[in-house]
Amino acid sequence: MGKKILIVDDAAFMRMMIKNGLTQNGFTDIFEAGDGQQALDMYQAERPDLVFMDITMPNVDGIQALKNIKAFDPAAKVVMCSAMGQEAMVVEAIESGALDFIVKPFKIDRVLQTVSKVLG
Amino acid sequence: MSINRNENSKLDFLLEIGNIGSGNALTSLAEFIDRRVDMKAPRLEFVDFNELFGSVGGVENVVSGFLINVHGDVNGIMLFLLQNELASEVCDILLGSKLIDLNALDELHVSLFKEIANIMAGSYISALAEMTGLKITTSVPDLAIDMAGAILSVPLIHFENVFGQILLIQNSFSVDLKEYNSSIFFFLEDESIAKLMKQFGIE
Numbered sequence: 001m002g003k004k005i006l007i008v009d010d011a012a013f014m015r016m017m018i019k020n021g022l023t024q025n026g027f028t029d030i031f032e033a034g035d036g037q038q039a040l041d042m043y044q045a046e047r048p049d050l051v052f053m054d055i056t057m058p059n060v061d062g063i064q065a066l067k068n069i070k071a072f073d074p075a076a077k078v079v080m081c082s083a084m085g086q087e088a089m090v091v092e093a094i095e096s097g098a099l100d101f102i103v104k105p106f107k108i109d110r111v112l113q114t115v116s117k118v119l120g
Numbered sequence: 121m122s123i124n125r126n127e128n129s130k131l132d133f134l135l136e137i138g139n140i141g142s143g144n145a146l147t148s149l150a151e152f153i154d155r156r157v158d159m160k161a162p163r164l165e166f167v168d169f170n171e172l173f174g175s176v177g178g179v180e181n182v183v184s185g186f187l188i189n190v191h192g193d194v195n196g197i198m199l200f201l202l203q204n205e206l207a208s209e210v211c212d213i214l215l216g217s218k219l220i221d222l223n224a225l226d227e228l229h230v231s232l233f234k235e236i237a238n239i240m241a242g243s244y245i246s247a248l249a250e251m252t253g254l255k256i257t258t259s260v261p262d263l264a265i266d267m268a269g270a271i272l273s274v275p276l277i278h279f280e281n282v283f284g285q286i287l288l289i290q291n292s293f294s295v296d297l298k299e300y301n302s303s304i305f306f307f308l309e310d311e312s313i314a315k316l317m318k319q320f321g322i323e
Contacts (some may be wrong), residue, residue, distance in 0.1 A: 010231075010234075010260060011231040011232070011234055011235040011238070012227050012231040013215075013228055013231040013232040013235050014227050014231070014235055015213070016228065024189065056238060056242070056257070056258060056259065056260055058260050082242065082245070083148070083238050083239045083241070083242025083243060084242045084245065084246055084257060084258065085242070085243075085246050086245075086246040086249035086255070086256070087249075087250065087256070088249065088255040089246075089255070099284055104148075104235075104238075104239050104242065105148055105151040105152035105153075105239050107154075108152075
């Protein structure tokens with residue numbers, strides 16, 4: 001399908017789960033990062049079409065990483081994936097430029113719906 | 121422990137928080153492993169530091185412990201103790217193989233365990249935040265697999281002088297008809313308890 005997707009989560013299991021779901025649905029250009037700093041580095045190197053971003057991560061958290069990526073590329077498409085689904089957190093993420101917010105736990109269909117909606 | 125009558129409203133309030141929070145946490149666990157999880161009514165009580173070790177049954181039982189810092193408008197610590205049998209069952213469900221040797225966890229197992237804690241703590245704290253309108257966040261979980269007594273000693277060493285009361289929530293539940301127990305210790309600063317109560321109009 002030719003679209004690049006970056007998965008950012010400190011949990012290798014979650015990265016694997018999302019990656020498996022995407023590859024089974026035809027996506028092959030998938031990149032991974034384990035924290036917010038790695039996410040920015042990877043974004044700058046690969047310029048992915050879509051980023052799935054966890055919030056609670058070591059070093060640089062997901063909200064800060066979102067802000068850093070949007071500062072680098074205001075057109076970046078970032079979707080947050082977090083167990084912290086409280087309204088204040090969602091509002092902060094959306095105000096910081098996130099396109100959507102997926103609350104963990106989620107089924108892979110929710111991720112695929114978002115990919116379809118964001119990438120068309 | 122004895123509770124002053126004047127503290128009854130505080131006790132009821134915090135027990136209700138524990139009740140709703142633990143229900144949300146187990147519901148999230150059920151969604152994460154895509155299995156039916158049947159819950160019994162949780163047992164909630166306040167314990168002090170002297171009672172901690174006696175509250176978990178055998179302190180020599182080897183369990184999985186997750187320590188999570190809670191910060192934002194409310195500051196505290198959550199400690200989850202999960203039976204290793206449950207951890208092994210979750211590995212079987214999500215990774216396709218039961219965990220045999222807890223001393224030989226690879227990165228995938230560790231991340232899976234931490235994600236369980238992250239999701240359960242996140243749903244607990246999110247429920248609390250939604251109820252109060254406060255902004256509350258959690259840290260990345262720290263994982264330890266050790267005797268329950270050893271794991272409990274960690275917050276004791278670091279936080280004995282900071283937290284006076286500890287909310288203990290003990291859950292019994294079944295996954296695919298197998299029975300499991302978990303314990304959640306919620307260490308809350310007095311100032312944070314007061315802030316939570318104020319949000320509910322309890323002074």
